Amino acid sequence: MTQSDLFNDLQLQSVELIEIDDGDILWIKRFLPKADADLLLQTLQNEIPWRQDSIRIAGKDTPIPRLQAWYGDPGMTYTYSGLKLDPLPWTLTLAAIKQRIEDYSDCHFNSLLANLYRNEQDSVGWHADDEPELGQNPAIASLSLGDARDFQLKHRTHPEQKLSLPLQHGDLLIMKGALQHHWVHQIPKSKTPCQPRINLTFRRIFK
Template sequence: MKSEIFSLPDAELEYFPNFLNKEKADLLLEKLLKEVHWQQQNIKLFGKEIPQPRLTSFYAEQGISYTYSGLQLKPNSFSTELWELKQATEELSGFDFNTCLANLYRHGNDSMGWHADDEKVLGKNPVIASISLGGIRRFQFKHKTNKDLKESIELQHGSLLIMKGSMQHFWKHQLPKTKKEVAPRINLTFRKIN
C-alpha cells in the first residue's frame, strides 16, 4: 500500500491516504455513527473541569484502562469492525495495539487541543495509529522546542496516519476548530498500553 513519509526532525510520521476504499469507509462511518455508545465527558484543563469538545468511546482488551487529563476511561469490548481494523492496522504497521479511542467530531467546533501522547503507560516511543472517517479535517504538528518547525496534513476519509519513533517526545499535535462547513468525522486511534 502506497504511503507518504513526512520528513520531520526527531519524528517518524507515515500517512496512508487510501488505507480504506471509499465504499468500506462509508459503511464503517455509517455503522459507527449509529452503534457506538458516544459520550461527552468532562476533562481537567488548567485546573478547571470542562466538557470535552467532542464525543468519545474507549475500547480495550480485557483488564486495560486509560487515564488522561484527569479522566479514567472504562473500556468497552472491541466490536467485530474495530477488531478487524485493529488487525489490519497491525498487519500494515508491524506493531501490536490493545486499545482504541474513538472520537466523534460532530462539526467544526469540535476539536482536540495541542498535546503529545507521552503518558508513561504508552511506553518510551509509543506508536499511535489513527484512522479517519468522514469529514476532512486539518491535523497540525508543532515542535516542542523549535517554534519554526510546523506541519499539517488534511486527513482524508479512509486514511491512516502512523506516528512513531521519538515523535511524542519532540512534537505536539492538534485538530483545531474550523469555521468551514464540515461533515462529522470519526477518528479511531489505536495504541498499546503497558
C-alpha cells in the same frame, strides 16, 4: 454508481513518509477504499456509545469539545487530563479494522480511543500522546473517516517547525519513534462548515 463514485473507487492507496526531525510519520492516503470507509463510518456512528466526557481545567470540570469512547483488552484503563477511561470490549467491527491495521503496520495494539468531531466546532487542543502507560516511543495508528480535517503538528522546542496534514476519509497515519516526546498535535476548529468526522487512534498500553 455515478462517474465520480467510480473515479473515487479507482483512486489508489499512496504512502508518504513525512520527513521531520525527531520522529516518524507515515501517511497512507486512501488506506481504506471509499466503499469500506463509507460502511465503517456509518456503522461506527451507530454502534459506538459516544459520550462527552469532562476534564478538569483550572479546578473546573470542562466538557471536551468532541465525543469519545475508549475500547481495549480487559484491564487496559487509560488516564489523561485527570480522566480515567475503563475499556469497552472490542466489537466485531473494531476488532476487524484493528486486525487490518496491525497486518499493514506490523504493530500490535490493545486499545483504542475513538473520537467523534460532530461539526466544525469540535476539536482537540495541542497535546502529545505521551502518557507513561504508552511506553517510551509509542507507535500510534490513527484512522480518519468522514469529513477532512487538518491534523497539525508543532515541534515543542522549535515551534517554527510545524505542519498541517489534511486527513481525508480512509487515510491512515502511523506515528512512531520519538515523535510524542518532541512534537505536539491538534485538530483545530474549522472556519468552514464540516460534516462529522470519526478518528480511531489505536494504541498499546503497557501495564
